[in-house]
Amino acid sequence: MAGYGVAGHQHGHHGGADGGKHVPLHEREYIQDPVEELERKWSFEWGFSGVNSFAHLEHVKCLTKPDSTFDIGIIGVPFDTAVSYRPGARFGPRAIRAASARQNSFRGFNARAGINPYLSWAKILDCGDVPVTPFDNFVALEQMTSSYLELGHRSPLSSLSSRPKLISLGGDHSIALAALRGLHKVYGGPIAVLHFDAHLDTWHPAKYPSPWPSEQAQFNHGSMFWMASNEGLILNGSSVHAGLRTRLSGVDWADYEDDDSQGFLRISSDDIDDIGPKGVIDAIMSRMGTEVPVYLSLDIDVLDPGLAPGTGTPEAGGWTSRELIRILRGIEGLNLVGADIVEVAPAYDGVGEQTALAGAQVAYEILTSMVKRGLKDMGKVAEVPGGKGEGNKDEL
Known part of the structure; x- marks a missing residue:
């Protein structure tokens, strides 16, 4: 001993x-x-032991350690003061990390992809949290944007990436604006957005009426893509919403007209009944292709609240976690340059932590796709002998 x-x-x-x-x-x-x-x-950890990092990954405060190189970073963004209904997503990063405890490197092989993302080419770190102020949303947005610029300009450890990739654990959905501002600067142009959500989040800020209007109030978790589009951060014409089922403003289709002007393809939650998960996958891949840089932004309320109650703006009639995971597994060919999982609010979750568990699984699927894309780019795509899922086209 x-x-x-x-x-x-x-x-x-x-x-x-x-x-x-x-x-x-x-x-x-x-x-x-x-x-x-x-x-x-003594380095081994059981699922129930160890410090609360994502999937028992090495934890480094990457923002204060410029010499700690990585290829993919998990970064918590505990910000929720731009919500329109229930707060609490500031505790999402902590909950998702706790729910990821059964993920680890020795039992991390993803059978559908034929790889273990934790034991492949990529150095993956849990980069800790951005210390976002809860008192001033202007400062908070500056802090978040600065953190993405800082980490995005780092040099990755592996030559398979031109820049390190970040998977953000939110936090409310407004954090996507900071991420897109950072990515636009790092990659030198607009980024396509794949947006899983019950809601459009391309709302004109005036659709949130207030007798006390302010410019700062335009920054919220329903208008951040409207702001990003107006700033030229989004590659309009290549972006997609998936899982929509929200109510609209007013008495007509004006919200859809605003969305059309921002160049998004809309896939509703109901569409899955007609075309199935594969139809959703085909629509996304046909729209986005495999070369355009993509930011995947996933609001956990894309899931039905009966399965994922721990969120701030629940909408009945959502997808199941199985359907969502199947879709994520089918779009692994996308050129993901960043991602987020947002709006997990554990105060409203069930005792089984089902919303946080779904968020942790989503992060694992996205992580797997990022790692597998790196293998594909170097001509070493993993085979899936006898496996099922998107990795083996011959099996049903």
Whole structure:
């Protein structure tokens, strides 16, 4: 055991130097284990043990450690003061990390993709949280944008990526504006957006009427894509909404007209009944292709609130987690440059943490697709012998 490694090997077995008599551990001479032995014996973590990092990944405060290189970073963004209904998503990063506890490197092989994303080419770190202020949304947006610029301009560890990729754990959906501002600067142009959500989130800010209007109030979790589009951050004509089922403003289709002007393809929640998950996959891939840089932004309320109640703006009639995961598995060919999982609000979740668990699974699927895309780009796509899912076209 620790501290008794050498002496234990000498005296801990029958027939050894103790003449066959077992010497209790605490009675042996203490000899310090070498670092390699300490690592071998004590680095392992069960699903229920260890510090609360995503999937037991190494935790580094990446924003303060510029020398800590990585290819994919998990970053928490605990911000929720731009919501229009129920707050609480600031606790989403903590809940998703806790729900990811059963994920780990030794049991992380993704059978549908034929790879273990935690044991492949990519160095993946849990980069901690952005310390976002809850008191001033103007400052908060500056903080979030600054963090994406800082991390996005880092050099990745592997040559398979031109820039490190970030998967954000929200936080409310407004964090996507900061991410898109950062990505636009890092990649030098607009990014296509794949948006899973019950709601459009391309609302004109005036659709949130107030007798006390302000410019700052335009920044909220329903208008951030409207702002991003107006700023030229979104690649209009290549972007997609999926899972929509929201009510609209007023008495007509004006919200859809605003959305049309921003160049999104709309896939409703009901569409899955007519075309199935594969039809949704085909529509997304036909629209986005495999080369355009894509930011995947997933509001957990795309799921039905009966399955994922822990969110701030629940809408009945959503997709099941199985349907959503099937779609995510089918779009692994996208050129993802970043992603988020937002609006997990654990205060409204069930005792089984089902919303947070869904969020953790979504992160794992996105992570797998990012890693597999890297393998594809280097001509080493993993095979899926006898497996089922998108990785094996011959099986039903």
